[in-house]
Amino acid sequence: MHKQVSGLDATPTIGRAPETHTRVIAVSSGKGGVGKTNVVASWAVALGRMGRRVLVLDADLGLGNLDVLLGLVPCRTIEHALSGVCTLKEICLQGPAGIQVLPASSGVPHLTSLTDSQQVVIQEQLEELATGMDVLLIDTGAGISPNVTFFASSAHEIVIVVTPEPTSLTDAYALIKVLTQRYRERRFKVLVNLAKGPREAAEVFRKLDAAVDRFLHAIVEPIGYVPQDDYVPLAVMRQKAVADLFPDAPASQAFARLARQVLQWPLPTLPKSSVQLLWQKMIRLA
Numbered sequence: 001m002h003k004q005v006s007g008l009d010a011t012p013t014i015g016r017a018p019e020t021h022t023r024v025i026a027v028s029s030g031k032g033g034v035g036k037t038n039v040v041a042s043w044a045v046a047l048g049r050m051g052r053r054v055l056v057l058d059a060d061l062g063l064g065n066l067d068v069l070l071g072l073v074p075c076r077t078i079e080h081a082l083s084g085v086c087t088l089k090e091i092c093l094q095g096p097a098g099i100q101v102l103p104a105s106s107g108v109p110h111l112t113s114l115t116d117s118q119q120v121v122i123q124e125q126l127e128e129l130a131t132g133m134d135v136l137l138i139d140t141g142a143g144i145s146p147n148v149t150f151f152a153s154s155a156h157e158i159v160i161v162v163t164p165e166p167t168s169l170t171d172a173y174a175l176i177k178v179l180t181q182r183y184r185e186r187r188f189k190v191l192v193n194l195a196k197g198p199r200e201a202a203e204v205f206r207k208l209d210a211a212v213d214r215f216l217h218a219i220v221e222p223i224g225y226v227p228q229d230d231y232v233p234l235a236v237m238r239q240k241a242v243a244d245l246f247p248d249a250p251a252s253q254a255f256a257r258l259a260r261q262v263l264q265w266p267l268p269t270l271p272k273s274s275v276q277l278l279w280q281k282m283i284r285l286a
């Protein structure tokens with residue numbers, strides 16, 4: 001178990017200056033169970049092990065389980081921050097490799113669709129918390145619900161997780177369609193999880209790319225794959241991120257590659273502020 005005190009009070013990872021702007025990365029999927037939460041947890045740990053300052057938001061608000069996966073026991077969650085009992089900063093926990101975690105509640109149906117004012121509360125407090133961080137990783141949950149599309153469209157980069165299952169591809173396509181047509185997102189990064197190897201991963205990406213290219217005005221870009229790896233469920237059973245418990249496992253090596261890769265992505269020139277977000281929303285609704 002990790003400390004239950006506010007992770008933000010802990011000494012941040014030392015040894016390097018923070019980036020100018022925080023990279024905000026949403027990890028989404030059309031279909032549930034494709035490995036988003038494991039991806040977010042281990043990607044964050046891999047970045048933490050490289051000395052980067054990482055904040056992780058569990059935005060699967062009604063059914064959050066990132067805390068369970070990391071063996072954390074939160075006293076308060078985003079639900080409490082939204083009801084005004086405390087701030088987001090006060091619910092932040094310290095996880096493995098120095099990562100900071102904002103835990104969500106589980107079994108809270110009314111949080112599955114945030115109101116506009118709740119979105120603003122989260123946006124404003126997140127902006128403050130993310131200042132000085134290198135990366136903010138958001139586990140958005142699955143599907144095309146307003147929460148998923150809100151968090152995805154708030155991020156600089158949207159990473160869509162897919163698996164070789166055909167249903168995962170059709171659902172990923174549906175999510176990209178909604179984000180393209182209703183939120184005017186144009187660029188998506190695609191991570192193939194649970195692939196047998198590079199060939200299968202390339203084939204999965206090719207299928208999605210062909211459909212998106214043909215029917216949507218959007219661009220998908222492959223960022224690699226995570227292999228099907230028995231060490232992942234083993235780590236889940238022990239309530240640890242695989243990159244934490246088995247750093248040499250094949251999946252962990254993939255997460256280390258992803259962590260190195262993300263630091264090569266162009267830095268965002270502007271943070272997506274809440275004002276900008278509201279403005280974008282007004283344009284979309286017009």
Ligand SMILES: Nc1ncnc2c1ncn2[C@@H]1O[C@H](COP(=O)(O)OP(=O)(O)O)[C@@H](O)[C@H]1O
Pocket residue numbers: 029031032033034035036037038039142193194226227228229230232233236251
């Ligand atoms: N690369 C992988 N290899 C083997 N099992 C995996 C891998 N990624 C995820 N899993 C398994 O898939 C299940 C769902 O993962 P999870 O991260 O909870 O998905 P999601 O957050 O998308 O619902 C978990 O039981 C996990 O052990």
Ligand SMILES: [Mg+2]
Pocket residue numbers: 036037038060065139141
């Ligand atoms: Mg999940």
